[in-house]
Amino acid sequence: MLELRNLSKSYASGRPVLSNLSWNFKAGEFVSIMGDSGVGKSTLLNLIAGLDTPDAGPGDSPIIVDGVPMSGLDDDAATRLRRARMGFIFQAFHVLPHLTLLQNVALPLLLNGLPTVRAAEMLEAVGLGGRGGDFPHQLSGGEMQRVAIARALVHRPALVLADEPTGNLDPDTAHSILSLLRREIKATGACAIMVTHSQAAAQMTDKTLQLSKTGIQETTIVNTFKQ
Numbered sequence: 001m002l003e004l005r006n007l008s009k010s011y012a013s014g015r016p017v018l019s020n021l022s023w024n025f026k027a028g029e030f031v032s033i034m035g036d037s038g039v040g041k042s043t044l045l046n047l048i049a050g051l052d053t054p055d056a057g058p059g060d061s062p063i064i065v066d067g068v069p070m071s072g073l074d075d076d077a078a079t080r081l082r083r084a085r086m087g088f089i090f091q092a093f094h095v096l097p098h099l100t101l102l103q104n105v106a107l108p109l110l111l112n113g114l115p116t117v118r119a120a121e122m123l124e125a126v127g128l129g130g131r132g133g134d135f136p137h138q139l140s141g142g143e144m145q146r147v148a149i150a151r152a153l154v155h156r157p158a159l160v161l162a163d164e165p166t167g168n169l170d171p172d173t174a175h176s177i178l179s180l181l182r183r184e185i186k187a188t189g190a191c192a193i194m195v196t197h198s199q200a201a202a203q204m205t206d207k208t209l210q211l212s213k214t215g216i217q218e219t220t221i222v223n224t225f226k227q
């Protein structure tokens with residue numbers, strides 16, 4: 001569902017951050033990406049999200065989403081693809097403070113012109129059913145991340161991108177948040193890519209990739225997660 005073909009990125013300063021990465025991510029897979037700080041994990045997610053552009057010569061298509069080369073899309077088309085087909089979860093939540101929880105979760109539906117009834121169902125699914133009228137400042141960090149997960153998944157995106165989603169949470173809360181994320185992506189058949197520094201978090205995914213200066217490769221982490 002997501003194909004990387006010789007993906008490279010260097011910033012204006014010249015030093016290459018990513019060089020010639022290739023990988024196929026499949027629908028329904030929950031994949032973690034680990035690697036040293038500064039190796040380019042967030043850069044990789046931003047490129048996949050279309051928030052940053054890869055180095056590419058004419059005719060190159062280093063990122064292909066559902067058979068569609070991202071490089072062939074203009075800004076509007078890329079925005080539509082991102083809105084309709086992707087969901088995002090970040091360490092710092094990015095929940096909008098002036099909207100209620102229900103309004104936060106309904107946002108991707110509104111932006112895609114979809115009926116908003118599913119927002120309440122999704123809040124229910126993440127255990128915040130009775131709190132739709134609350135505002136984000138009334139929540140704990142773990143609860144905030146539940147809202148972020150509900151918002152990332154409410155429009156049933158094919159691809160979920162998460163950058164250290166449990167980086168600010170204690171281990172028990174992190175575990176319950178990742179169980180929830182896993183359950184929801186398995187229920188919708190999405191592909192999810194999660195960057196993490198935590199072995200415990202990586203253990204809850206189907207597959208762990210190690211990003212290093214030499215490229216990307218699968219690594220073995222004993223999977224202790226039991227459904």
Ligand SMILES: Nc1ncnc2c1ncn2[C@@H]1O[C@H](COP(=O)(O)OP(=O)(O)OP(=O)(O)O)[C@@H](O)[C@H]1O
Pocket residue numbers: 011012013017035036037038039040041042043044
């Ligand atoms: N906009 C930018 N301009 C120039 N250099 C950048 C920019 N964004 C990132 N970099 C550089 O690219 C490299 C990779 O950064 P990135 O944020 O992707 O790392 P990371 O693997 O996510 O690290 P961490 O685990 O600390 O979050 C770093 O050396 C960083 O300084």
Ligand SMILES: [Mg+2]
Pocket residue numbers: 041042043163
């Ligand atoms: Mg990062």
